[in-house]
Amino acid sequence: MMSELIVGIDLGTTNSEIAVVRQGRVEVIFVTPDSFMLPSVVGLDPANQLLVGDAARNQYMLHPERTIRSVKRQMGNEVRLNLGVDAFTPQEISAMILRRLKSVAEAYLGQAVKKAVITVPAFFSDAQRRATHEAGEIAGLEVVRIINEPTAAALAYGEANSPLKKNNGESLQNRVLVYDLGGGTFDVSVVLIEGDVVEVLASHGNNHLGGDDFDSKIVDFLVRHLETQGITTVRSSISAMARLQRAAESAKIILSNEPFVTISEEYLLEHQGKPVHLNLEFSRQEYEDLIAPYIDETMEAIQTALKEAGLSVRHIDRVLLVGGASRTPCITERLKYQLGMDVHAEVNPDLCVAMGAALQGSIISGDHRATVLVDVTPYTFGTSSLVPGTFSETCYVPIIHKNTPIPVTKTSVFYTILDQQKEVEIDIYQGDSVYLNENLKIGDFIVNGLSNRPSGNEILINLTLDLNGILKVTATEKRTGLQKSITINNAMKAADAGELAKVRQRIDELSGDADRSQRHTPESELTDADPALQRLKTEVQELMEKAERMLPEIAAEDAEEMRRMIQALKEHLVLNATALLQPLMHELADMIYYLQRN
Numbered sequence: 076m077m078s079e080l081i082v083g084i085d086l087g088t089t090n091s092e093i094a095v096v097r098q099g100r101v102e103v104i105f106v107t108p109d110s111f112m113l114p115s116v117v118g119l120d121p122a123n124q125l126l127v128g129d130a131a132r133n134q135y136m137l138h139p140e141r142t143i144r145s146v147k148r149q150m151g152n153e154v155r156l157n158l159g160v161d162a163f164t165p166q167e168i169s170a171m172i173l174r175r176l177k178s179v180a181e182a183y184l185g186q187a188v189k190k191a192v193i194t195v196p197a198f199f200s201d202a203q204r205r206a207t208h209e210a211g212e213i214a215g216l217e218v219v220r221i222i223n224e225p226t227a228a229a230l231a232y233g234e235a236n237s238p239l240k241k242n243n244g245e246s247l248q249n250r251v252l253v254y255d256l257g258g259g260t261f262d263v264s265v266v267l268i269e270g271d272v273v274e275v276l277a278s279h280g281n282n283h284l285g286g287d288d289f290d291s292k293i294v295d296f297l298v299r300h301l302e303t304q305g306i307t308t309v310r311s312s313i314s315a316m317a318r319l320q321r322a323a324e325s326a327k328i329i330l331s332n333e334p335f336v337t338i339s340e341e342y343l344l345e346h347q348g349k350p351v352h353l354n355l356e357f358s359r360q361e362y363e364d365l366i367a368p369y370i371d372e373t374m375e376a377i378q379t380a381l382k383e384a385g386l387s388v389r390h391i392d393r394v395l396l397v398g399g400a401s402r403t404p405c406i407t408e409r410l411k412y413q414l415g416m417d418v419h420a421e422v423n424p425d426l427c428v429a430m431g432a433a434l435q436g437s438i439i440s441g442d443h444r445a446t447v448l449v450d451v452t453p454y455t456f457g458t459s460s461l462v463p464g465t466f467s468e469t470c471y472v473p474i475i476h477k478n479t480p481i482p483v484t485k486t487s488v489f490y491t492i493l494d495q496q497k498e499v500e501i502d503i504y505q506g507d508s509v510y511l512n513e514n515l516k517i518g519d520f521i522v523n524g525l526s527n528r529p530s531g532n533e534i535l536i537n538l539t540l541d542l543n544g545i546l547k548v549t550a551t552e553k554r555t556g557l558q559k560s561i562t563i564n565n566a567m568k569a570a571d572a573g574e575l576a577k578v579r580q581r582i583d584e585l586s587g588d589a590d591r592s593q594r595h596t597p598e599s600e601l602t603d604a605d606p607a608l609q610r611l612k613t614e615v616q617e618l619m620e621k622a623e624r625m626l627p628e629i630a631a632e633d634a635e636e637m638r639r640m641i642q643a644l645k646e647h648l649v650l651n652a653t654a655l656l657q658p659l660m661h662e663l664a665d666m667i668y669y670l671q672r673n
């Protein structure tokens with residue numbers, strides 16, 4: 076007998092998604108030919124036609140009085156929301172979104188959709204949950220269960236699907252931290268999973284913080300930039316502001332993979348009878364500085380949630396990222412730094428809540444076998460660079476990290492070290508060791524003909540890995556666009572025994588430690604007695620001493636920053652948090668290098 080169909084719906088503040096389990100696989104359903112996400116926006120056009128999704132979002136700037144956004148924030152409130160000449164309850168507006176998702180799913184599946192699991196934030200009150208339930212019913216759906224968003228995320232990650240058992244048959248406990256940063260809301264939840272029972276122990280956040288605020292910061296920055304050029308009327312031009320808003324969002328998304336973006340808007344507006352064009356290079360560093368206070372706030376929320384759950388960081392087994400804005404790279408870096416563990420983003424953060432809801436639906440309908448399949452790279456790929464401040468020591472710089480969903484493209488920026496340097500050699504490695512020589516070199520090439528520049532000439536290295544394991548490497552001199560590429564087929568092929576033996580032999584020769592040929596310890600398994608860990612600790616110690624010697628001679632704010640880094644390194648040394656030592660070391664080495672140069 077076919078099990079009954081129960082869809083999963085993530086009814087989000089900014090976007091909503093619908094997913095279903097068929098033949099043991101979770102499928103998210105396209106709502107437009109090229110997107111799984113339906114903007115959670117409802118409007119009436121001037122002819123009183125109902126608009127849901129992109130069309131409603133597009134008219135928002137021109138007809139805000141005929142458009143409703145972020146209705147989720149109103150759920151459970153006794154209010155009526157104006158839409159043209161009519162007024163509706165939040166449940167009714169949400170029902171319009173749900174109805175659209177239902178009909179999209181029916182068209183895709185070729186059958187009626189009658190039952191759904193809908194997700195809500197963990198902090199939703201009873202009234203807000205009841206309103207969500209009611210919205211489903213108005214849309215013609217039987218809401219078989221309302222589940223918490225972090226619970227759905229944990230299900231999508233398979234955390235709760237495969238009950239782990241101890242030898243005595245008891246279930247193992249797993250504590251997961253779910254960091255969820257969407258377009259307009261942020262929350263962090265501590266989730267306890269025992270077998271297939273998932274419980275949210277604490278949830279904390281800010282209902283008015285998300286990727287949209289990041290966009291606004293960029294818009295402010297762009298407006299200020301134009302104002303410094305004497306163009307003072309930008310804010311009063313609705314269409315210019317709407318264009319800046321869109322440009323800001325796409326720049327933000329590009330900066331998740333690239334170190335720089337060029338924001339270019341021709342004929343943005345007219346000022347004193349002349350056209351104004353915007354053309355500005357914006358770096359990831361500038362962007363991260365703008366959003367730093369928001370990121371700080373989310374980090375503080377983690378501590379509050381842990382405190383409310385009566386736990387500390389060391390009790391957490393896994394960290395999961397949810398929500399589109401959680402793709403911002405500095406968030407992963409901060410979380411790794413603060414929590415001392417890897418952060419998981421393998422399941423698409425925009426879609427994992429809907430996927431988890433669909434899994435819950437399939438469990439309710441009696442099917443327990445479904446899992447979320449994701450294509451991820453099993454290897455880290457990176458390049459080598461001189462250790463800042465030295466002219467002979469090289470270190471490994473990962474660019475694409477293992478467990479990143481593929482296809483993926485990432486770019487990092489590097490700098491020449493010599494004045495008038497004419498060429499750079501690019502070496503590409505596969506591997507996770509912090510030591511360059513313990514990784515496998517899979518390709519190299521030389522870019523020559525660089526322009527005559529002082530040291531610090533920027534070279535962009537882009538790695539693009541496709542589903543077939545083909546890695547394309549491109550090096551570009553940023554200033555001139557001079558470019559050279561190589562393609563490495565089979566980049567995801569596991570290193571064969573012969574190649575590995577060669578790598579090990581090289582390490583043995585270098586370290587003079589014959590024992591190591593018998594034993595190759597991954598970095599995460601390093602123990603105190605391990606010579607590699609000892610070596611790392613000695614290097615860290617030396618670097619900290621060098622930094623401490625510089626403290627009296629540098630500016631007060633640099634010294635404060637340096638002290639913070641030294642303190643963080645000390646803490647990680649005590650915890651043996653080796654995965655975090657390397658990036659911190661680089662950060663401190665970079666600072667020493669630049670201070671010495673200037």
Ligand code: AMP
Nearest residue numbers: 089090257258286287331398399400402
């Ligand atoms: P959600 O509410 O989960 O759909 O998240 C939407 C937010 O995620 C919006 O602010 C998007 O601009 C943002 N977003 C989507 N993709 C990315 C990305 N690659 N990097 C940074 N932000 C993103």
